[in-house]
Amino acid sequence: MKKMMLSLLILLLSMGLYLASFVEIPVVDRQSDAYFAGTLKSATLAYATTRGVNAVVSVLKESEVQVSPAGVGLTIAAGQILDPIDDMTERLSSVIVMAIVSLGIQKIGFELGAAFSFKLVAALILLFIPALWLNLRAPNPMLRLAVRFCYFLLVLRFLLPASSLVNDYLYENLFKAKIEDSVKSLSVISSDYKEMSTMEPEGERGFFSSLTGAVGTRIEKTKQAFSRVLENAEGVITSLLSLTTLYVALFIIQVLFIPLGMLWLLTNLARSPTIDLLTDRVLALFGSPDLGERL
Numbered sequence: 001m002k003k004m005m006l007s008l009l010i011l012l013l014s015m016g017l018y019l020a021s022f023v024e025i026p027v028v029d030r031q032s033d034a035y036f037a038g039t040l041k042s043a044t045l046a047y048a049t050t051r052g053v054n055a056v057v058s059v060l061k062e063s064e065v066q067v068s069p070a071g072v073g074l075t076i077a078a079g080q081i082l083d084p085i086d087d088m089t090e091r092l093s094s095v096i097v098m099a100i101v102s103l104g105i106q107k108i109g110f111e112l113g114a115a116f117s118f119k120l121v122a123a124l125i126l127l128f129i130p131a132l133w134l135n136l137r138a139p140n141p142m143l144r145l146a147v148r149f150c151y152f153l154l155v156l157r158f159l160l161p162a163s164s165l166v167n168d169y170l171y172e173n174l175f176k177a178k179i180e181d182s183v184k185s186l187s188v189i190s191s192d193y194k195e196m197s198t199m200e201p202e203g204e205r206g207f208f209s210s211l212t213g214a215v216g217t218r219i220e221k222t223k224q225a226f227s228r229v230l231e232n233a234e235g236v237i238t239s240l241l242s243l244t245t246l247y248v249a250l251f252i253i254q255v256l257f258i259p260l261g262m263l264w265l266l267t268n269l270a271r272s273p274t275i276d277l278l279t280d281r282v283l284a285l286f287g288s289p290d291l292g293e294r295l
Helices: 002-020 028-061 078-126 128-134 140-197 207-211 214-231 233-270 273-284 289-294
Strands: 064-067 074-077
Touching: 002 078, 002 128, 028 078, 028 140, 028 214, 028 233, 078 128, 078 140, 078 233, 128 140, 140 214, 140 233, 140 273, 214 233
Parallel strands: none
Antiparallel strands: 064 074
């Protein structure tokens, strides 16, 4: 009778955990989803803006600009002036891509944990029913491993969204405002990309296009874009440096500090005497004489 009741209890617990896998943890899961959505959107916008600046600079580097210092005409290659900005945008783009990939991996891990942690625990719990009826000591090592793995999965289910909340707090308070300010500063330059991308290369224009002044319009727009870059050069460089620093710091936190902190916590939890005690108490229910005497 006792085995029947315990088997029924295990079955109900397994069903409850399976159904719980379809339910969000109040506040925590929703906040984690909002964090991933907002951060990925912000990083994507920063990447698009950076690539826009890079595209404008690339177009300007292929041009020659006429300047008149002290009334004397002088033609200079724009690339000589814009090379530093071009290099910085390339490096920043790579950093942002790494940050986006890191966020994507975290999001996938969070979704997998939310979807399968309780399901796996529910499946493992069912293994205790045949062990209960067989009442053999031999399966105890396997049962011990199963119990500890259940603890690990349950902790992981709550630890992953908790780490997302920590990331969200750090992002909102340390990174978000600065990233948005830097992206706003760069958008002054990147906004020229859409207009310049619609202009046909000079080599593709015919004779009649030249007569209508289309080439002159292209030259004028290029000069305006170049002037805008020069006027905002200091702000652009500062914003690029700021974004690079912010996303490198964000990447380090996401890839090193938070995961290492989780690993440290899980390792200490696995070695905790409390986990051993709880495991022994669970195994004592399955007819292990040595554990029964000890408990």
